[in-house]
Each structure stands twice: as structure tokens, then as C-alpha cells.
Amino acid sequence: MSTKIEMLKAEFEKEIELCENSEAIEKIRVAYLGKKGKITELLGELKNVPNEEKKAFGQNVNLLKKFAADKIAEQVEIIKKAEEEKLINSAETYDLSLPSSEESGSYHPITLVQREVEEIFASMGFTIEDYVEITDDYHCFEALNIPKHHPARDMQDTYYLDNGQLLKTHTSAAQNAIMKKYGAPLRAIFPGRCFRNESTDACHENTFFQMEGMMIDKDISISNLIYFMKKMLSEVFKQDINVRLRPGFFPFVEPGFELDISCTICGGKGCPSCKNSGWLELCPCGMIHPNVLKAGGIDPEEYTGFAFGLGLTRLAMMRFGVKDIRDLNSGNLKALDQFKHE
Numbered sequence: 001m002s003t004k005i006e007m008l009k010a011e012f013e014k015e016i017e018l019c020e021n022s023e024a025i026e027k028i029r030v031a032y033l034g035k036k037g038k039i040t041e042l043l044g045e046l047k048n049v050p051n052e053e054k055k056a057f058g059q060n061v062n063l064l065k066k067f068a069a070d071k072i073a074e075q076v077e078i079i080k081k082a083e084e085e086k087l088i089n090s091a092e093t094y095d096l097s098l099p100s101s102e103e104s105g106s107y108h109p110i111t112l113v114q115r116e117v118e119e120i121f122a123s124m125g126f127t128i129e130d131y132v133e134i135t136d137d138y139h140c141f142e143a144l145n146i147p148k149h150h151p152a153r154d155m156q157d158t159y160y161l162d163n164g165q166l167l168k169t170h171t172s173a174a175q176n177a178i179m180k181k182y183g184a185p186l187r188a189i190f191p192g193r194c195f196r197n198e199s200t201d202a203c204h205e206n207t208f209f210q211m212e213g214m215m216i217d218k219d220i221s222i223s224n225l226i227y228f229m230k231k232m233l234s235e236v237f238k239q240d241i242n243v244r245l246r247p248g249f250f251p252f253v254e255p256g257f258e259l260d261i262s263c264t265i266c267g268g269k270g271c272p273s274c275k276n277s278g279w280l281e282l283c284p285c286g287m288i289h290p291n292v293l294k295a296g297g298i299d300p301e302e303y304t305g306f307a308f309g310l311g312l313t314r315l316a317m318m319r320f321g322v323k324d325i326r327d328l329n330s331g332n333l334k335a336l337d338q339f340k341h342e
């Protein structure tokens with residue numbers, strides 16, 4: 001009987017050495033170790049083995065089984081490596097003699113307006129700050145005088161993470177961190193991507209850019225706010241543009257304003273881009289609420305300041321005549337190609 005085991009082992013070794021691919025190995029595995037495999041069936045012969053040899057026979061068949069399984073695993077690894085190497089060597093090669101494409105990329109229109117606005121504010125002594133996209137309830141709401149269950153939260157639903165953090169709904173979420181970083185006096189702008197859980201239309205996206213600005217110093221007043229807003233708009237549009245300022249409510253400013261511009265797509269007549277009103281809400285602003293200054297570690301008795309939240313994506317629409325805000329996130333290269341020479 002032991003010769004039978006040895007012969008089977010020799011036969012297996014010979015066959016496995018000849019395998020050149022994974023399929024062949026699998027065939028061998030089934031042929032020797034499968035339900036009706038040659039090694040498996042040897043065990044069935046145990047009943048015909050004389051009693052005194054049964055123990056040794058069983059042990060030897062099990063040893064052969066283990067030997068075959070190990071050898072198969074080893075061979076699988078060798079073949080896998082060889083197959084990977086073959087794939088790499090046969091990978092598509094490039095014909096370097098072909099003429100190259102002369103197409104070049106271009107800046108996204110939002111990047112273009114962002115840079116313009118940054119330049120304008122930098123020339124007036126503002127620093128440009130960066131802030132995260134994922135933040136927490138405190139920074140996005142509570143530090144901005146919007147306690148839990150405040151009705152103002154309904155205006156800005158967002159996407160929550162399992163760990164309780166959230167995607168920021170507005171760049172105002174950075175106000176507290178920047179106040180704590182620099183203290184007063186300070187002048188800073190901070191552009192960033194914002195997210196809102198709301199349905200989209202020609203002037204609303206669920207992912208869009210804003211640029212926040214803050215100026216805090218002694219004796220800062222609404223006149224300073226209006227001056228900076230006018231300056232920014234006249235430099236961006238380089239033409240007279242109708243602007244209107246109306247009262248607006250935001251818990252983090254007092255008083256607060258909505259700053260709208262006349263829609264540049266329809267010239268103020270009314271179209272889908274401005275929801276047929278002729279005006280587009282562009283840059284709400286106001287005097288920073290004393291509670292917000294306090295939360296940022298700044299004494300409201302000593303300092304005052306203004307803040308604004310410019311809709312950068314909407315500004316790009318108005319600046320470049322993009323009728324539907326969704327085109328700006330579409331990744332449609334044909335639409336974006338138009339800005340190559342800006």
C-alpha cells in the first residue's frame with residue numbers, strides 16, 4: 001500500500017511541475033484533492049487495509065494530502081507572479097513618434113474670480129486664510145450665535161458624518177477659528193467650498209463656493225463695510241453695476257444686510273438665472289454680533305467689525321455670463337474651455 005502512496009506522490013509532483021497557468025493548477029487540485037480526487041479516494045481504501053497497517057496508512061495519506069495542498073499553494077503563488085509580470089511586460093506601449101496634442105488645460109471660472117477677489121482684498125491688507133470642509137456643529141452654528149434648535153438652522157441643512165461632524169454650510173464656519181488664531185485687529189478673507197442639502201436650480205447648487213471676509217478693529221462701522229463691498233464689486237465687474245442693500249437676518253451679525261446685484265444675464269429684466277426677479281443675492285453682510293466676537297476671544301466693548309459671505313460661484317456666473325450654476329460643477333470640458341483665455 002505504501003508503494004501506492006509513493007507512486008501517487010511521484011505522479012502528482014510530475015504533473016504539478018508541468019502546470020503553466022492558474023487553470024491547469026485548479027484542474028490538478030480537483031484531480032487529486034477534489035471530492036473524487038485520487039488522494040481523497042485513497043482514504044476510501046482504508047477499509048481494505050489490514051488492521052495492523054491501518055494507522056500508518058491513514059497517517060501517510062494525510063501527509064500526502066498536506067504535501068499536495070502546500071505544493072499547490074506554492075505553485076499558485078509562483079504562477080500568479082509570472083502572470084502579473086507577463087501582463088506588465090505586454091502592457092500598452094506608447095508610440096513616441098506620434099504628434100503630440102497641443103491642447104492645454106485652463107483655470108476653472110471659479111478659480112479665476114477667486115483669484116481676482118483675493119488680489120483686490122490682498123492689496124487692501126487682508127490675509128487669505130484656508131479652512132477645512134468638514135467641521136463641527138460648534139464652528140458651523142453655535143459659535144455663530146445659532147444655538148441648537150434655533151430656527152435659522154432650517155435655512156442651512158447639510159450632510160452629517162457618522163461621527164457627528166458635518167460638511168460646512170458656509171464659510172462663516174471659519175470665523176471663530178480665525179478670530180482665535182489672530183485676535184484683534186484683523187483683516188482676513190477665507191474662500192472655501194460649502195455644502196447644502198437642498199434641491200438645485202439655475203442659481204442653487206448643493207456644492208458651491210463662498211468667500212468670507214472679516215475686518216475687526218477699533219471703530220469699524222457700516223460705512224467701512226459699504227466701502228469695501230463697493231470697491232470689490234467695481235473692481236470685479238469693471239463697470240457700473242446696480243447694487244441694492246436691504247435688511248437681512250443672520251444671527252451672527254447685527255445689523256445684517258442682503259447685498260444683491262442686478263442680474264447680468266438678463267440686464268435686470270428677470271430670467272431663470274435670477275429666479276425672474278432681476279436681482280441676485282450675492283453677498284450678505286453685516287456688523288459682527290458681540291456674542292460672536294466674545295466666542296472668538298475678542299472683547300466687543302473694545303472692538304467692532306464687519307463680515308461678509310460672498311457667493312463666489314454666483315459671482316463667477318454673473319462675471320462670465322453663465323446662465324445655469326450647474327454648468328460650473330458639470331466637468332463639461334466644452335463649457336469650461338471657453339475660459340481658456342481669461
Ligand code: FA5
Nearest residue numbers: 170172204205208281282283284285307308309311314
Ligand atoms: C450665508 O451663508 C452667510 N454665512 C453669509 C454671511 C456672512 C452673512 C457674514 C453675514 C455675514 P447665505 O445662505 O445667504 O448666507 O449665502 C451667502 C451667499 O452664498 C448667497 O448670497 C449666495 O450668493 C451664495 N449661496 C448660498 N446658497 C447657495 C447655493 N445653494 N448655491 C449657490 N450659491 C449659494
